[in-house]
Amino acid sequence: MSIQQKLSPEQPFEEVLELVQPMITSIFLKCHIYKDFEYYRHIASIAVWEAWRKADTSKGQLSSYIYTTVKGEIIKELSKERKFEEMFTPMDDETMNYVRDHNISQIHSCPIEYILSQLKIDERKILLLYYVEGYSYSEIAKELCISVDAVKKRRTRIMTKVRELLSTKEE
Numbered sequence: 001m002s003i004q005q006k007l008s009p010e011q012p013f014e015e016v017l018e019l020v021q022p023m024i025t026s027i028f029l030k031c032h033i034y035k036d037f038e039y040y041r042h043i044a045s046i047a048v049w050e051a052w053r054k055a056d057t058s059k060g061q062l063s064s065y066i067y068t069t070v071k072g073e074i075i076k077e078l079s080k081e082r083k084f085e086e087m088f089t090p091m092d093d094e095t096m097n098y099v100r101d102h103n104i105s106q107i108h109s110c111p112i113e114y115i116l117s118q119l120k121i122d123e124r125k126i127l128l129l130y131y132v133e134g135y136s137y138s139e140i141a142k143e144l145c146i147s148v149d150a151v152k153k154r155r156t157r158i159m160t161k162v163r164e165l166l167s168t169k170e171e
Contacts, residue, residue, distance in 0.1 A: 007062045009055040016052050017045060020066055024048075027071050031078060040074060047073035086136035115165045123158045130155060 006019055024044045033040050051069040055062050116124055122144070129135040129143060137155075141148045 007066070009052060009057060009062055013049060013052050016062075016066075017048050020048055020063070020070075023063070023067055024070060027067070027074055031071070031074050033074070033078075040077070043073055043077050044070045086138075087134065115162055118165055119158065119161070123154070123161070126151065126154055127158060127162075 007016060024041065027044070028037070028040060047070040048066055051062070051066040055065060059065075116127075119127070125144070126140060129140045130137075135143070137148045137151045140151045144151070146154075
């Protein structure tokens with residue numbers, strides 16, 4: 001007996017959710033989800049509930065509707081997560097401690113102009129595109145005709161250089 005023959009909107013939700021667990025695992029594998037299983041299982045459970053609640057057997061099989069709904073919600077969540085990661089690069093502890101210890105916000109005599117004048121044109125362009133324009137790594141890579149990994153590596157080197165320039169400017 002297949003899952004399609006077992007599912008119906010008249011069944012209790014808990015029973016339907018239990019029957020679609022293998023389907024959810026299959027979707028996880030297809031979407032390459034290898035971490036945060038509990039979070040994505042929660043998203044999938046909500047999607048199953050929505051599909052079960054809105055199910056109309058005259059429009060097709062419940063299992064197909066559940067599959068489409070769950071996969072759509074998982075993909076939507078993955079897209080949100082990727083966009084967030086592209087827009088907000090977490091600051092490492094070393095940088096945060098440096099900013100806190102040196103109270104950079106109170107440095108006078110416009111260090112930004114000094115720092116930008118010490119950087120090469122390409123370095124300035126990467127910083128401006130990333131921090132001012134809000135470009136993602138992939139957008140910067142297209143703009144500069146280099147790989148995404150090269151952009152990441154260059155931004156890391158530039159930030160190290162900026163920290164060094166800030167520390168020499170303070171002295």
